[in-house]
Amino acid sequence: MSDVNQMFNFLKPVLFLKFLLLVSIFINIYLKYNSDPLIMILLFTLTTIIIINNLIRNKKLKGNPKYEYISLLFSICAATLLQYLIGSLTTTFYMYSYLYDIFQLEKNILKFFISIHLLLYILVIGLDSDFSDIFHIISIAGVKIFAYLATTGMLYYQKNLEVEKEEIKQLNEKLKLANIKLQKYALEVEEMTISRERTKVAQELHDSLGHSLMALNMHLEFAKNICSTKPKKAEEVLAKSEKIAKGSINDLRKAVSLLSSELQITEFNTSLEKLISTFDLFNDIKITFNMNESIDDLSPLIKTSIYKTIQEAITNSLSHGNSTEITIKITRNSENIKLVVADNGIGCNNISKSNGLNGIEHRIKLLRGTTQYFSHNNLGFSIKVFIPI
Numbered sequence: 001m002s003d004v005n006q007m008f009n010f011l012k013p014v015l016f017l018k019f020l021l022l023v024s025i026f027i028n029i030y031l032k033y034n035s036d037p038l039i040m041i042l043l044f045t046l047t048t049i050i051i052i053n054n055l056i057r058n059k060k061l062k063g064n065p066k067y068e069y070i071s072l073l074f075s076i077c078a079a080t081l082l083q084y085l086i087g088s089l090t091t092t093f094y095m096y097s098y099l100y101d102i103f104q105l106e107k108n109i110l111k112f113f114i115s116i117h118l119l120l121y122i123l124v125i126g127l128d129s130d131f132s133d134i135f136h137i138i139s140i141a142g143v144k145i146f147a148y149l150a151t152t153g154m155l156y157y158q159k160n161l162e163v164e165k166e167e168i169k170q171l172n173e174k175l176k177l178a179n180i181k182l183q184k185y186a187l188e189v190e191e192m193t194i195s196r197e198r199t200k201v202a203q204e205l206h207d208s209l210g211h212s213l214m215a216l217n218m219h220l221e222f223a224k225n226i227c228s229t230k231p232k233k234a235e236e237v238l239a240k241s242e243k244i245a246k247g248s249i250n251d252l253r254k255a256v257s258l259l260s261s262e263l264q265i266t267e268f269n270t271s272l273e274k275l276i277s278t279f280d281l282f283n284d285i286k287i288t289f290n291m292n293e294s295i296d297d298l299s300p301l302i303k304t305s306i307y308k309t310i311q312e313a314i315t316n317s318l319s320h321g322n323s324t325e326i327t328i329k330i331t332r333n334s335e336n337i338k339l340v341v342a343d344n345g346i347g348c349n350n351i352s353k354s355n356g357l358n359g360i361e362h363r364i365k366l367l368r369g370t371t372q373y374f375s376h377n378n379l380g381f382s383i384k385v386f387i388p389i
Contacts, residue, residue, distance in 0.1 A: 321345025
């Protein structure tokens with residue numbers, strides 16, 4: 001909708017210029033043909049029809065190419081007739097003004113209309129020329145055609161700039177979407193990696209620790225049964241049980257090590273700045289970060305949870321909320337940390353929790369924290385998190 005409004009705002013001065021030219025044409029008609037009322041009335045009528053035709057084309061025929069093209073062709077032919085019958089500087093400018101309309105068309109139909117417009121312009125030059133002085137005709141015609149080609153060249157250059165600008169805009173949009181997807185995939189891959197590691201740990205516990213504990217239990221029961229009759233043998237069994245217990249402790253430590261091998265955030269500010277910088281190249285996305293006190297002295301688990309919450313919130317805002325502004329605010333006091341991530345996206349009246357939002361809640365609950373969501377149609381979306389410290 002914003003692009004349509006921008007285009008309409010840009011068209012306003014062009015339409016106003018055409019209106020002024022038509023008013024001037026009315027004056028030229030009166031000055032030239034006031035002694036011939038019939039021709040004057042006919043030209044007044046033709047000019048009025050041109051005005052009505054232009055209004056209908058700009059207001060009613062947009063989106064209906066067939067009738068829009070017919071209307072434009074009529075206006076160009078009528079402008080050519082006015083140029084031939086009046087032949088003033090005003091009618092020349094008015095005929096030139098349709099070049100702007102032509103260059104708003106698609107490439108294929110644009111070539112057709114440019115050809116028609118050029119042929120009609122050359123035809124008028126030929127009809128207005130006095131062939132008794134060939135050198136004079138060539139000079140005047142050369143100047144007029146040069147002016148025409150210069151105007152066409154400038155409009156063609158402007159058209160190319162607009163096309164390139166639109167292509168760059170589309171590429172930026174694709175790049176933005178790709179970046180959002182990349183952030184989303186990074187989160188998913190990380191969660192999958194953690195899930196696989198946990199499965200691996202569970203299997204490791206089942207295979208090694210479970211077997212060791214079963215063997216330990218059997219040895220202890222055996223030692224209990226023979227401790228009174230075969231004390232030396234019982235001591236050997238207990239010594240072996242001790243080795244099994246130590247081996248089990250080592251296996252448990254390995255399992256804990258695998259669980260804690262998940263990526264931890266150590267330098268919070270640096271990591272967050274790096275995350276935000278991935279969106280710096282998009283002019284239409286503004287991410288503001290504000291923090292009253294550093295949290296780098298807190299445990300890596302808390303910093304990692306806050307970082308992942310912000311990462312998921314940004315991804316959610318851009319992929320689902322179509323946001324252009326995101327504000328991240330972290331405040332800290334002696335009791336807790338408060339995180340607020342708010343955007344200016346489309347929002348919603350009913351919040352449907354995705355895997356990402358559920359993941360945020362689960363992560364914060366593990367820290368004995370709370371999570372709140374706020375949203376309303378066209379009023380953005382915000383996440384508020386409290387973590388006790």
